[in-house]
Amino acid sequence: MHPARIRRSLLIGSVAAAALLGSLPTSAKLGGVALQAPQACSAPTRSIDLFAERLGKGRVGYGLTPGSASIPGPTLEMTEGECLAVTLRNGTTKRVSMHSHGVDYTVASDGTRLNSGCVRPGAERTYIFDSHEPTTRADGTIDPGSAGYWHYHDHCRGSPHGTAGINAGLFGALIVRRQGDPLPDREPFVVVMGPGAKINLKRAPRTPTFRANMGERVEFVVIGHGDLLHTFHLHGHRWVDNRTGLASAGGDETQIIDNRTIAAGDSFGFQVVAGEGVGPGAWMYHCHIQNHSDAGMGGIFLVADAAGNVSTETQRVLRSYRRGHSGAGQHPHSF
């Protein structure tokens, strides 16, 4: 997108790395495994821009193009082995950054004040996020690879931990897929639980209604932020408590769940088949900590029939829900 700019920052990165390598041993022994000095990938397989912008009412979001910032920010996807260059352009009035979970990066792409990774208002910075497939280490143990339902967020605004940035909406999902993983039929549904007893910084009935048709494969990504503990519960659907939510062949006995604890910084995801075995309708998703759900920490997974039609009865249910009479948001908000 801006190849010259990305090449320049990569060059600076490699010069810095070379300087470091001159003064440090290139490998170290840790637990009996020889570790090579980590390096950013030399040629990103993909480059994108990310715009941090003000959204009004003190909110700030990330977007892929100017004027498209949202809360949560855009869902970024990689496949193991890909290396993603993200140029963050700060259109806000405070320093911000992008810090990612789960992927491979050097301290230069840590996105923290600690490592001078913040971006001043009006400035930009390119972060490099690499990923890798599972491998077997020299000692026979397994490096499990990068695949997972991860997330990214600000780590600069308001404190060295980006607390004000996260509270204002600077967060999003980062999905790293493994070759061969089944893909969802729709854009992933991103549920950010917290800060506060909110979902995507909203309370029911203004929280997202995620819509799918009977039989479609859908994907939820759940991320925790803030100071409260939450749980994610989905009605009518359940998943395997593993990396993908899908059972593997051959009698996989991993626990099947429909509720999972999510603390700050946690993330997980799973796929389900919409309405499988239970039919269409308005299915709730919500935090199961009762005073959180009573305060509006929930939303609707709307499953239409296979042709995409929503029954008259379900439409009535949705109207009632949006008026606040069906189990969400009817209590005084205490968070």
Ligand SMILES: [Cu+2]
């Ligand atoms: Cu909660």
